[in-house]
Amino acid sequence: xxxxxxxxxxxxxxxxxxxxxxxxxxxxxxxxxxxxxxxxxxxxxxxxxxxxxxxxxxxxxxxxxxxxxxxxxxxxxxxxxxxxxxxxxxxxxxxxxxxxxxxxxxxxxxxxxxxxx
Amino acid sequence: xxxxxxxxxxxxxxxxxxxxxxxxxxxxxxxxxxxxxxxxxxxxxxxxxxxxxxxxxxxxxxxxxxxxxxxxxxxxxxxxxxxxxxxxxxxxxxxxxxxxxxxxxxxxxxxxxxxxxxxxxxxxxxxxxxxxxxxxxxxxxxxxxxxxxxxxxxxxxxxxxxxxxxxxxxxxxxxxxxxxxxxxxxxxxxxxxxxxxxxxxxxxxxxxxxxxxxxxxxxxxxxxxxxxxxxxxxxxxxxxxxxxxxxxxxxxxxxxxxxxxxxxxxxxxxxxxxxxxxxxxxxxxxxxxxxxxxxxxxxxxxxxxxxxxxxxxxxxxxxxxxxxxxxxxxxxxxxxxxxxxxxxxxxxxxxxxxxxxxxxxxxxxxxxxxxxxxxxxxxxxxxxxxxxxxxxxxxxxxxxxxxxxxxxxxxxxxxxxxxxxxxxxxxxxxxxxxxxxxxxxxxxxxxxxxxxxxxxxxxxxxxxxxxxxxxxxxxxxxxxxxxxxxxxxxxxxxxxxxxxxxxxxxxxxxxxxxxxxxxxxxxxxxxxxxxxxxxxxxx
Numbered sequence: 214x215x216x217x218x219x220x221x222x223x224x225x226x227x228x229x230x231x232x233x234x235x236x237x238x239x240x241x242x243x244x245x246x247x248x249x250x251x252x253x254x255x256x257x258x259x260x261x262x263x264x265x266x267x268x269x270x271x272x273x274x275x276x277x278x279x280x281x282x283x284x285x286x287x288x289x290x291x292x293x294x295x296x297x298x299x300x301x302x303x304x305x306x307x308x309x310x311x312x313x314x315x316x317x318x319x320x321x322x323x324x325x326x327x328x329x330x
Numbered sequence: 331x332x333x334x335x336x337x338x339x340x341x342x343x344x345x346x347x348x349x350x351x352x353x354x355x356x357x358x359x360x361x362x363x364x365x366x367x368x369x370x371x372x373x374x375x376x377x378x379x380x381x382x383x384x385x386x387x388x389x390x391x392x393x394x395x396x397x398x399x400x401x402x403x404x405x406x407x408x409x410x411x412x413x414x415x416x417x418x419x420x421x422x423x424x425x426x427x428x429x430x431x432x433x434x435x436x437x438x439x440x441x442x443x444x445x446x447x448x449x450x451x452x453x454x455x456x457x458x459x460x461x462x463x464x465x466x467x468x469x470x471x472x473x474x475x476x477x478x479x480x481x482x483x484x485x486x487x488x489x490x491x492x493x494x495x496x497x498x499x500x501x502x503x504x505x506x507x508x509x510x511x512x513x514x515x516x517x518x519x520x521x522x523x524x525x526x527x528x529x530x531x532x533x534x535x536x537x538x539x540x541x542x543x544x545x546x547x548x549x550x551x552x553x554x555x556x557x558x559x560x561x562x563x564x565x566x567x568x569x570x571x572x573x574x575x576x577x578x579x580x581x582x583x584x585x586x587x588x589x590x591x592x593x594x595x596x597x598x599x600x601x602x603x604x605x606x607x608x609x610x611x612x613x614x615x616x617x618x619x620x621x622x623x624x625x626x627x628x629x630x631x632x633x634x635x636x637x638x639x640x641x642x643x644x645x646x647x648x649x650x651x652x653x654x655x656x657x658x659x660x661x662x663x664x665x666x667x668x669x670x671x672x673x674x675x676x677x678x679x680x681x682x683x684x685x686x687x688x689x690x691x692x693x694x695x696x697x698x699x700x701x702x703x704x705x706x707x708x709x710x711x712x713x714x715x716x717x718x719x720x721x722x723x724x725x726x727x728x729x730x731x732x733x734x735x736x737x738x739x740x741x742x743x744x745x746x747x748x749x750x751x752x753x754x755x756x757x758x759x760x761x762x763x764x765x766x767x768x769x770x771x772x773x774x775x776x777x778x779x780x781x782x783x784x785x786x787x788x789x790x791x792x793x794x795x796x797x798x799x800x801x802x803x804x805x806x807x808x809x810x811x812x813x814x815x816x817x818x819x820x821x822x823x824x825x826x827x828x829x830x831x832x833x834x835x836x837x838x839x840x841x842x843x844x845x846x847x848x849x850x851x852x853x854x855x856x857x858x859x860x861x862x863x864x865x866x867x868x869x
């Protein structure tokens with residue numbers, strides 16, 4: 214029961230923090246989570262383990278395949294910035310900073326001491 | 331024809347002078363505040379953030395080590411270390427970096443320890459993490475300092491045989507690949523001094539600019555070196571014809587992954603998680619002007635890794651192939667096997683001009699220094715913020731004095747690292763993977779701190795103890811592996827399953843220990859106060 218509560222709260226917290234834009238659902242972060250899992254599975258390409266084919270006569274298949282994984286990873290991250298970026302959280306923080314609500318913990322000490330000597 | 335090693339020395343010298351000039355120039359923009367020195371006043375935009383994060387995560391291993399490992403184990407090294415990092419590093423930037431940035435800007439943190447202390451309402455966690463983080467960063471620093479000395483020596487060989495003789499273990503035979511080169515103690519000293527000067531004067535702004543400059547240098551030089559060596563080894567008219575000819579020369583065992591076990595390949599995927607707990611990356615994240623500045627690094631990091639690693643991997647497997655000239659022979663270790671770390675410098679020395687050799691030396695040093703600078707600055711920062719200011723600054727320490735303390739601690743750490751680097755070289759290289767494993771073992775703590783309100787201080791502290799205790803136990807067992815069987819760096823855990831046994835990386839046990847302990851203890855111990863949680867969770 215406690216384990217279930219733990220998973221649910223972690224999932225909710227992750228989804229909410231990754232995408233809190235009004236009008237957008239939490240589908241974006243979930244799509245990205247699924248795609249990352251797919252990438253990790255594809256990364257374990259046991260099916261090409263002993264395959265020594267040269268792609269275009271230039272490079273071994275194992276290397277070519279993993280270059281494709283690198284490119285696919287970049288593609289997933291492009292998508293992540295489009296559908297799973299926590300825009301609202303960022304906007305709220307940046308608005309707060311502009312309004313002067315965020316002060317470095319030790320800056321406040323320095324300021325109270327009269328700033329730089 | 332110039333004296334052997336002279337042009338290389340000239341190029342290295344010009345490069346180091348340019349770096350010093352960049353560091354000193356960035357000092358002219360220094361505002362005199364602690365925030366400017368440690369975080370460049372949160373002024374770093376997307377491009378500089380991309381370059382500095384990439385430069386910081388890529389060490390000498392990306393150029394020299396990848397070629398050597400590919401020579402030894404074949405093309406599987408790319409999947410083992412590069413494509414996995416492309417997935418995991420960006421994941422850490424996205425899931426940890428962006429979130430940490432928003433919380434740190436909201437609550438005013440500069441270091442990881444400030445974040446954990448506040449999140450868990452615990453001073454003890456700061457005291458616990460300080461020695462652990464410093465202890466794990468120092469081996470990482472040592473790898474860079476030692477590699478820089480070794481690189482300069484190998485690429486300036488022949489410069490001054492009378493001044494800098496290099497002999498084999500028997501004391502009478504000349505060690506030709508190193509004879510006459512600038513000795514490692516001197517090369518490392520120069521590199522430490524240059525990094526110290528630009529970090530001392532330039533702070534985070536100087537470090538970020540230097541990282542950007544150095545990242546551009548080592549990426550460009552990697553590609554140029556690849557083209558020149560492919561042309562020389564292939565001997566055909568077009569690049570495509572050379573690539574095809576060299577592709578056909580790769581031995582079958584290097585074109586497949588027969589020499590890497592599948593479970594080792596799987597558990598190696600955990601190693602790149604270490605970037606989520608690197609204290610120097612945490613500090614770089616804090617320099618971002620806005621959270622949106624993270625988009626560029628998140629997207630381009632896998633592609634940048636590919637640009638640097640693919641040429642190096644191909645050079646490594648070509649060197650093991652039939653088109654590699656047999657004379658002069660590849661440099662060997664005392665036991666007669668080829669020294670993998672010398673494969674790239676050797677290819678450059680024998681297959682390219684002295685000029686390019688000098689430029690490549692500069693490229694390798696760029697990769698090394700772009701990690702060293704951030705690590706030195708970070709240790710100075712956590713010492714000032716988490717020890718001096720936190721415990722002795724109750725009545726206020728001025729910004730100028732805090733910058734001074736940060737700088738003094740940087741000098742101390744540079745000196746300690748330099749003197750440690752004069753010790754046993756080989757064991758330090760093995761510490762590389764172990765220091766990454768230590769950071770990975772702490773990764774569950776940072777993820778839980780960001781996404782699980784149920785994490786308690788006792789849970790986090792127990793998780794950290796579990797990570798470190800499991801690290802120490804496995805390290806002890808690793809030390810028992812004889813050097814003839816690969817020593818510490820080749821230590822794997824064998825898990826019996828039926829009639830078979832599977833090899834797994836020690837890091838898998840470490841991360842599991844910290845994760846299980848952290849969750850179990852958190853479930854039965856008091857949670858942080860509601861007002862504390864409200865600072866970190868909006869829902």
